[in-house]
Amino acid sequence: MxxxxxxxxxxxxxxxxxxxxxxxxxxxxxxxxxxxxxxxxxxxxxxxxxxxxxxxxxxxxxxxxxxxxxxxxxxxxxxxxxxxxxxxxxxxxxxxxxxxxxxxxxxxxxxxxxxxxxxxxxxxxxxxxxxxxxxxxxxxxxxxxxxxxxxxxxxxxxxxxxxxxxxxxxxxxxxxxxxxxxxxxxxxxxGAFDTEIYELQQLKRTKERQFTEATAELRSIFRVVGGDDESMTLEWINQRRGALNKERDEVSKELSEEEELFFSDPGAKKLSLQSQKQLYKKVQKLQVKIQEVQSEIDAVEFEISDSAAFIRTLHSRLEALRDADLAASIVGAVQFETCPACYAEVSAAENTISACHLCKTPLDVERERDRIVGIVNEISIQIKQSERLQVIRQGRLDSYQEKLSSLQSEWRAEAKKLSALSARPTSAAREKIHELQRRLGYVDKSIEDIEKQVKLANKIGDLSEKKANLDRDIQSLSSKISSLQLSQTSRLRSARSLIEKKAIEFLKxxxxxxxxxxxxxxxxxxxxxxxxxxxxxxxxxxxxxxxxxxxxxxxxxxxxxxxxxxxxxxxxxxxxxxxxxxxxxxxxxxxxxxxxxxxxxxxxxxxxxxxxxxxxxxxxxxFVGRHSTREEGTLEFLPKAFGFEDQGREI
CATH class of the missing domain: 3.40.50.300 (P-loop containing nucleotide triphosphate hydrolases)
Structure with missing residues (x-):
């Protein structure tokens, strides 16, 4: 058959x-x-x-x-x-x-x-x-x-x-x-539903979901910062950053001039060295944290790469298993005319169907086929689990990268403060100097916020570009799907025609x-x-x-x-x-x-x-089973075992 x-x-x-x-x-x-x-x-x-x-x-x-x-x-x-x-x-x-x-x-x-x-x-x-x-x-x-x-x-x-x-x-x-x-x-x-169409439809649904997520994320960003995408351009941010840097230079210059008046104050130098020491320790701590996070990123990236290779191996094993099963069903038992070791002629033996033709070891073909279903399901479950772990790892990687970016921004700001503090002595003796320092701190904080806005603007740009790419991909996939669906029309037509022909023959x-x-x-x-x-x-x-x-x-x-x-x-x-x-x-x-x-x-x-x-x-x-009756139904209940008289009857 x-x-x-x-x-x-x-x-x-x-x-x-x-x-x-x-x-x-x-x-x-x-x-x-x-x-x-x-x-x-x-x-x-x-x-x-x-x-x-x-x-x-x-x-x-x-x-x-x-x-x-x-x-x-x-x-x-x-x-x-x-x-x-x-x-x-x-x-x-x-x-x-x-x-x-x-x-x-x-x-x-x-x-x-x-x-x-x-x-x-x-x-x-x-x-x-x-x-x-x-x-x-x-x-x-x-x-x-x-x-x-x-x-x-x-x-x-x-x-x-x-x-x-x-x-x-x-x-x-x-x-x-x-x-x-x-x-x-x-x-x-x-047979009119082509696997390629299904795969393309699955990919299209994935990209449509990603497009929706990107749109929602953009909407959330604009809801938080206010305005729309036109008010959060890199050009506007660069202009604002230039103005703040100019203001910082002016305040810094004025602060330096005021502190020079008190240069001879022995307490000023002492204060300056203490401030530098505190900032230096802070910068060091940030560098250590950056290294730790970078190590975590490297480790997760390695796990992702290693798991991706493992998943590819599982897919190859699954495909190889199906190919082997198909090959075994077509080729059947392999018989040798000569021994592969000594090249002597192998004599024919009885029961070659149930035993190896060469070494005479009994073959249990049925048991091997029984294991196929379990192995296929086991490998498929491993693939599903590995893919879910990949999603979790990617989430960890994104979290670490975001943390690294935040630490690097903080490190740059603190390093800049240390550099400025090392270049000139400072003093906190006068209210004016205090005020200038407060202004300088406010400007620095504004510059730090601008840096965050740069990231936000870059994210908006990335999301906008991602949306545009996804939209192009969706349109392209829709065209491919439509083209394949048109090609399937002939398959569906021939299948329906054959069904109609066979049904008419049976009806006649x-x-x-x-x-x-x-x-x-x-x-x-x-x-x-x-x-x-x-x-x-x-x-x-x-x-x-x-x-x-x-x-x-x-x-x-x-x-x-x-x-x-x-x-x-x-x-x-x-x-x-x-x-x-x-x-x-x-x-x-x-x-x-x-x-x-x-x-x-x-x-x-x-x-x-x-x-x-x-x-x-x-x-x-x-016939399957015996001829059932109302008295002796298909289900064989024991007499009075379940609390009703007509225990043998079935409906």
Missing amino acids: TRFDPCLIVKRLVVKRAEAVLYDEAFHKGVNVIRGDNSSGKSTIMNFLFFGLGGNLDRSAWSRHALLCDHVWLEAEFNGNPAVLRREIDVSSQSPMEIYGGRYEDAVSAPIEAWKRYPYSRSTNQESFSQAIFRLLEMPDVAVEGTSSITVHQILRLLYADQLSPTENLFRFEGYDPENLREAVGNLLC GDLKRQDSFENPKSIQFSFAKNSITVDHNTYFSASSRVILKLAFLVGFLEAALEDPKFRHPRFLMIDITEDKGIELSRSHNFQDQLIKLSNQTKVDHQVILATAMPWSELDQGL
Whole structure:
């Protein structure tokens, strides 16, 4: 069999209450049939599958028996790699998920540290389980304008035909259901959402956020200093600084003249030396602080550089792991005709598939594949953590640099005072000299404030330049995105055309019950409008609407099995084959069509079908579990264990 990625295959479903196992069945590739009488629990099992894979169920979707269960364990293969998903049943919705890389048999005894816990929703510090599952399926983590990112739940809504949703809708019913989100989900599964577009959109959103932050920072600066950007120019600051320096020179000159009159005063020289000593000590302390801060800056810059190299290494390892997995699946076992050490001919041996052809060491290929999911998630978590630490380090670096700038400004001011004080003796004997010194101090403080304003003006200039650059980048990215989106139009057109073709073929195979289904010319469907029509007709009998919906969903699957460019996970769940009064022969005909389609394809896929009317000619190997009844439901509760009489029945 060939595998087109993404590919999702459910291997096993286990439902537990405490340590008691209430349901434990294995699933297989191709068509899986869950059969049983009405109200015997088939829909409950389908909902458990939906929930276990990451779907979100509101309280009305849970049966009373299902709410007596605690956990859903689901073993699945994501692009051939096995993993176990575990979720606690919680009617408050949006339960977190735990993921284990490997098989169910190993998961039940695995230590808690072998599991990775993911919340339903993403946050700054932690990714969601949807992001983890998309990574395992190698699907892009798509954000939709005006809404949150696409989740596994949104994908499954287009892969699960449940009993409670209107049959005229393509998606499983949901209260909050924006059109652009449905459109994005449909386009993504059609393969029309290019990864490059997603990356450019992510970059554009980042730059738009940076543009907004720069604008807000500028607005805050102007709010504090008053005025606008025109009143805080370097030209105005330089003029003000020149005037203050001129005033300082005049006051300094006048002060020198006054102090010369008292040069012979022995106390003046003593005072001058004491002042110089104090200023010298202060300048020394500032120099030590500057050196300490510069050392901190050097250390943080080294950490940032070292961590950046580590992150690049992790990305390379992740890519290499995927390449190695792909190469191993294509190349398979390596066999030598001659020994690489002595060049002697290597004799053929039995069991070469399960052991090394050369050294005869047993091979455990399955165990190696089990470890892939865990390693991929572990490396991805390391990347996320390292990137968050980089943000923290950058914040520390910015803080140290700001502190260094402040210390250097203070050092320059104090050094200038020391230089001026060393050049001439001073005296504090006269009030006039005191006044001149106070004026000199005021002017120095004003000059110091001007220096701060220079920094502020430079910051304003930098922010303004940053805004201009970001604006240009945003415009450029918008143009690139638009160009790529135009190129994707042809991909979407071809995908939709293939879906329409396959759906028409399937519809023609229906029994002759609906005139418009016998020879339809076209099928129109809209992900955004959540609708489907045949030759622009919208009125059909209730049972025919079910057949039309099934024809679309199966046609979508068949198109994905023919065209590897689809991002459809080649997975489908159907629980409506007897809805709206579908007659027995029509349901059996649908089952016959579905099984023929499954048998004809050579591409890995899975369809899970729940029915109360299994076709008598179905291969027994397609059945999952026993035939359930109202007396012996799908969930195996112990007699009177949970406080109700009809303990074996399921809804």
